[in-house]
Amino acid sequence: MSVVDRQEWDVVVVGAGGAGLRAAIEAREGGARTAVICKSLFGKAHTVMAEGGIAAAMANANEHDNWQVHFRDTMRGGKFLNQWRMAELHAQEAPDRVWELETWGALFDRTKDGRISQRNFGGHEYPRLAHVGDRTGLELIRTLQQKTVALQQQDFAESGDYESRLKVFQECTVTRVLKDGDCVSGVFAYERESGRFLVLEAPAVVIATGGIGKSFKVTSNSWEYTGDGHALALLAGAPLLNMEFVQFHPTGMVWPPSVKGILVTESVRGDGGVLRNSGGERFMFDYVPDVFKDKYAESEEEADRWYEDPDHNRRPPELLPRDEVARAINAEVKAGRGSPHGGVFLDVSTRMPAEVIRRRLPSMYHQFKELADVDITAEAMEVGPTCHYVMGGIAVDSDTAAARGVPGLYAAGEVAGGMHGSNRLGGNSLSDLLVFGRRAGRHAAEYAQGLAYRRPAVDDSQVDTAAAEALRPFSAEAHGGAAGPPENPYTLHQELQQTMNDLVGIIRRESEMEQALHKLAELRVRARRAGVEGHRQFNPGWHLALDLRNMLLVSECVARAALERTESRGGHTREDHPAMDRAWRNVNLLCTLADPSGGLAAADPARGQIRLSRETTAPIRPDLLALFEKEELVKYLAEEELYE
Amino acid sequence: MSSHEARFKVWRGDGQGGGLKDFTVEVNDGEVVLDIVHRLQATQAPDLAVRWNCKAGKCGSCSAEINGRPRLMCMTRMSVFDPGETVTITPLRAFPVVRDLVTDVGFNYRKAREIPAFVPPPGLGPGEYRMFQEDVDRPQEFRKCIECFLCQNTCHVVRDHEDNKQAFAGPRYLMRVAELDMHPLDAAARAGLDRGRTAQDEHGLGYCNITKCCTEVCPEGIRITDNALIPLKERAVDRKYDPLVWLGSKIRRRSGA
């Protein structure tokens, strides 16, 4: 038996980004002994990459703002596919979550009268994003990290042990959620540094692992985003919701190749940056869709006036929701009006004085200067779409963040689905992390405490199976033989990324997605022969070989769901079904494991590992529907939904 | 796009020993050192251990020493080297090595725990905080820190003297003390905690001889020495050595009595 360490905790949080840490803090404050597991060092989570801000209707910048307006914006952005109760809770609770951060030491940029300053962002009617320059995510993660340490200091003062009630297991990867019957009983993990195995027994597990971007070639996501949490939930028997919705951020760097995909914050546009094609035209005016026609400016003059006088002018179309802008850029490049390196131009240099740019967008200035030799105060940036965020995710209960069908499993943050519908607004992710991270932590702690005297047991055979699965890449050679030679995990990963990028990317076609499913099946077979050299101590080849399982599972979910949904909506664009279809408005697509026993024997390409099912969503509550004008609702909702 | 073959020496090994290994790798236009390390992993050394995350200079994971200088691998462009030059990459040399380019940075996390956290002001609820931009500017500069630990690594106080690790928190955590001491609403003083005093008595401020290597290596361009460490030293002087302050406090004590 290769398990070295076995520990008991009340709540285990997988992931130490914004949602994971917020959940852990809440669980620990709720009295649960809480363990946090993260793949990287503590404080390096992908949340640090968030730049623009945290959306919360605090009404500091515009007094007309309130949660109802925020809710409306969120639903519009998500094209009414959002799990509306989540959108409601999110809009209501976000301000409290931001203010709470201040009491933990966060320092946001200020307004003249000393409140938290709020900035404009795509899809938000009022300036709403609490921010710190363009490094808001760093501030968020650091504040939560320091709050975690503050709690540990309290525990140290009481017990003499910093880690008695809240412990961070850094550089550990969870490969399986363990179960006792239907219920969660713990997790199986390995320590990256030593390769040792670890079993944390706990009745409640919160998954907060973020997204799936590393399955795509051009992405703003870091290596951690391999869809671990999505896969863990699937393997544990929980369904994934609407995985076809993948957000391509309109503005990623396109040059040099080594940084292709790195994010250029939306604040650039929020603060006055404009998009132009190779002909120098502000092309976004040609791409305002009907549903947004009356909200956006029709001329450059009106758009420019809006920055000064937002109450009497309409917003510039550069601030449309991300899916619209990304598609527009894609179309311009395709029509041959792109920039030299295959993007379009994003220009702030002619719009703001150099000194203001350096103050408001310091890390963008830095990033372009250092990585691309471009001085954004003097010249335009070249940008293009990059895979940024997955709206789909683990299907959860709106109020408790409990994953459906698996008692004891919770999910929050990007890994949870529903909140953002078909497309997420900028700034809504950081607030999502806080609102639902806290809810997940609270309910996980309550659930765990309810089971204090009948904790689910960890089944040794599950532990053995998990250990064997984790060690498999070391004996790939032996397994190889007749089936074929051992495979290089890095090569497999590159092929997977290319496949998803080319065939299930920003614009999708039926034939290509079918092709993608075939390619994924082939990769799945080859991935079983992924072999590694060396030993278990900090071995990146081994880590990647294990992550491949997750990426392949998640990629299949995306491809299958995308093939199924025959319309275009938000982060899912079908060339063969270019219009939004009201009949699809209330349809959720759920992915579950085809082989519910949890095995991954499915090497049969046609069948695959994923089974897809449809469900009809609950009707939107009437008082929430009443927040919208009838004329707007008819654009989204089917007849029968309107007159119920 | 042009590319060339470049020579590298990469330290490989672990706590038991190791050494510089030679590699020849393809380098393309616009690439950074981390790209080269990734290419090594994908083509020649799949088990080459390295930490990295964002690859955009925001997370501070890929700290290493390149030609002997502490730097982020993701922010070091290959174009700064001559095409014929051999580029040497080693792990951080102030911390225990784990494997290849990965070191045990636990020292920093231990020190982080020793700095008392922000003390919220009594009587102010969430949403009632009022702070002015000119007051938060100073601590905000320090909060740009991405915790890459390059300053901790390059500081000779601990880099060259293992035994000082006990007493000295390092630039990053002294800067954290300064940040909290300059936070406009931190109520530590009212709670009986003198941050300036602890900087000197508990976190080893006196070990700093302001030779500014922390500032030199900071990838965020934070002026650690000028804006955090020296002001902390001056605050310590206020308490301990300033004649006028000393006199003032004597007089006040007498008149108060």
Place this chain on the structure above:
Amino acid sequence: MATGTEPRYDGGGVRGRTRAAIAAPHLRTDRWWLAPAGTAAGLLAFVLYSTWRAFANAHYYAAPYVSPFYSPCLAENCRTMRAGPNADLFGSWWAISPAVIILIFPLGFRLTCYYYRKAYYRAFWASPPACAVAEPHRSYSGETRFPLILQNVHRYFFYAALLVAGVLTYDTVLAFRDPHYRWGHMGLGTLVFLANIVLIWTYTLSCHSCRHIVGGKLKHFSKHPVRYRAWQFVGKLNARHMQLAWASLLSVALADFYVYLVASGVFDDPRFF
């Protein structure tokens, strides 16, 4: 994976037992030694020059110019400088050069200055010689103990330096006379003195202690708008503290040398009017 190509060391520091096994004390390939070598040469040159001039006790007054090394002149053996910075505080027992009395203050100011500390710790102590270059010392206690804990007196010297700068300002005003003490004249020496006093003031005011005293010590700038502005101004100067330190060191030596040349009769001060 113990490749074992290099054994473990226990040379302390970067060659300690737990660190990556690398024999070289540093792997820098740039000319890292240039900066400390330049600093050492510059400082040594100044020390030699100023020692010679301070103990020379001659050629420090050429009306209307008084060498900044000898101002204020506080002993009986000072030359009489009409309306000049004479103040016989020490009386006749002071037998050696009077420059020694007053030079203690600027010397102390510069010796404890946060920039010069960096400069000489690196250049003379090699502690460290350059970033990521191992220092040669076995142990290190920084500024925690005597004598280096005395560096904390920088602020006293700053107060004294303000007074000295005041006197040198007075000397510069006096330089607007001609050799016969008539006002409203200028010579080349006046310009030298003007340049010197501007640099002395900017160096003195750019001091870290000054930055702290004028505003840095405050927690809430928003409640002290005037001091906030002062702090911002000093902060801007402070960013150039190193450049000002060198420039004023050079200018004070030049001003003294100018007086020396004129006083020793090498040439006459060219007068403008």
